[in-house]
Amino acid sequence: MSMSQTTPRHIPDRLRSPMQARLMSWESLLLAVAVGIFILNTLASPYFLDAWNLSDATFNFTEKAMIAFAMALLIIAGEIDLSVASIIALASTAMGVAMEMGAGTPVLVLVGLATGMLCGAFNGALVTKLGLPSIVVTIGTMSLFRGLSYIILGDGAFRGYPADFAWFGQGYVFWVISVEFVIFALLAVVFGLLLHKTSFGRTVYAVGNNPTGALFSGIRVDRVKMILFLLTGLMSGLAAVCLTSRLGSTRPSIASGMELEVVTMVVLGGVNILGGSGSIPGVVIAAFVMGLVTFGLGLLNVPGIVMSIFIGLLLIGVIALPRLWSMWRKKRV
């Protein structure tokens, strides 16, 4: 019974069309939530449906989302970086030092990005070369990076960035479309293509699902992880440029606690915190959801501390919903 003589059974490529799969996905659920929040906001406040107000709302998430895209890839690959907010602090401080030394805007941007990448390289080296768990490494560097920033700045602050530096965080490309929003949109496309359309993206999923299997399949697992730490560092550097430009100053407490908001965004976007699955469209929608919620509550004069309660409830609710739904259906059968 030779293989070549028997007619092989034909196996179809797919059972469900990609369209069908998309309709049933997490992203669709999240999109429905986003639309619901949008409608609620419209009903709750007469000021919500205003082009400039909506434009302002985007600043709630653009900087976090830049980091969240890279973080999504890192988490899908089975690692995490909790030091991102501290990287912002250190990168911003480095820019401040460069400004004091008379650097112009192009140099400031380069310093910010380079500092971010260096921090990412440091995290990546500790994880891949020494084989340490990334959650421990980056909890350590979280204190380290911000600590350096405190040593340099103490109680003080860097002010007086060049006027043209303000373009990144305060500029508009066209009408109500801000520079930050354009950067966010471009990065969404770039990271979406990188994760979903390239062979590198495929290896990210493979590493996250089964690092041993990926290694045995000839994937340079450590190199993939190193690249992702560098990317996350770079995106944190970029977020530092935008945030510093928007605030116009650097304090060592800049972006405090942002790492958790970034991770929340990634998880809300449907990325499995244990690695292996998730998508960039999911993270993009999650960014809008979080932005809309905080902005809508802001219009209603809800204080920030209550807002974080809402975000927490939203995260738990959206994650628990599908589970509750399937439990309820099982009970009915």
Add this chain to the structure above:
Amino acid sequence: MRNLGPQGADGSGDTPPVLTLDNITKVFPGVKALDGVRLDLYAGQVTALIGENGAGKSTVVKTLTGIYQPDGGQILLGGTPVPFATPQDAAKAGVTAIHQETVLFDELSVAENVFIGHAPKGRFGLIDTAAMYKKTGEILSSIGAKISPAVKLKDLSIASRHLVAIARALSVEAQVVIMDEPTAALSQTEIEELYELVDTLKAQGKAILFISHKFDEIFRIADRFTVFRDGQLVGAGIMNDVTEADLVKMMVGRSVDQLFPKREAEIGEDVLVVAGYSHPTEFEDINFTLRRGEILGFYGLVGAGRSEFMQSLIGITKPSKGAVRVGGDIRVIRSPAEAIKAGIVYVPEDRGKQGAILDMPIFQNVTLPSLHKTSNNGFVRMAEEFALAREYTERLDLRAASLDTNVGALSGGNQQKVVIAKWLATKPRVIILDEPTKGIDIGSKAAVHDFMSELAAQGLSVIMVSSEIPEIMGMSDRVIVMRDGRMVAELEGDALTPETLVRQAVGIRETGGDT
């Protein structure tokens, strides 16, 4: 064959067995692991259970300890049938097992390990620590172990841990003690101490089931033997009545020809030359040449260092010495990526962890090492991925609902086909198959064998690591036997017999067989 009959009608039959497995059958999907077997254990005697890998020994242990429920037959304790529905039932009946890796707790003291789950209770239901330490001390000294009950387990040597495991077994007042390859991790002096301990247990009237591959220790300590082959009983009796040769014949004695459709392949030029490959702990001085169209078998006991060597060959672990020549070039292979480039691929034994990525679809598993072929400037082209996956999975007659089904949803045999398809898609020169048919159903087994043969006929060089003698005999042109990390024999033609393989693998010297 002697003493196939039910009772031990062989002279010492006057004492009835303590425990009997009577006509036990256990079926797994596609495999009959035990087929109406009988096993008798006698008080104060050591019964050796002998058989190849896959003969059904571990299934017997799991049935005896209540982990598996038999599909047919009964367990008789002192002549009356008892259900072993749970491990607790088995423990209550006085059956206890010391496994190769008994679960013990590193951070707890010796006494706590011995009495975990059944510690003596004092007032208010609290653990009576003093009594626990005292009893542990008594048990330890009764087996001649000089270990303090207060020491933490992590501070003990492997041999001492073994003694703790045995003490634990004795603390439940066992009638039947199962020892599953107890000497695998022990040094020679420790083994001697274990033998003395077994003698002590015998003197205490325990019935002991001793599972081992090593003939020297079987002849040293066993009073009786039972031999299984393919889940069936092939012989049982008293050790004094048999020789090593008799036992080997019982273990392997079967016709191995017709099952394996080995095709004549033209053997060509040297493809892979391995010289002096060594590793500090796992293997030493491996030398061989693999030719085009050849199937080279690697036989040995589990733990002989075969998989470790193969994984070193593809760059997972680094060798301390040695070189490879592939297709004329001398190469250093430092990673699987470099091995793939050199044309050497490896189908691992552990499919779930090393072979496949279970939570990803079939087509993505197949194309994973070939992504550069199915992508353009780094962008994957899905149509080509499906085409490549289809080409190779259909050649292997894969059964799946669709190519975007996750590999984890397939049967073991079909998972293996996906892994083999993945590696063939890289167009290798050498394919290493590590226990290629372990745990897969008979149908898929035949398909894998047939396909292996076809690959060799097409000019691929195949290395097959296998612990199954029929598979090794049926498929290989030549066989290298490894024992304790070393090559001990290279066999082909008439020298390649099941008896020689087993002799070399377990290390019985006497009558030749070396080539």
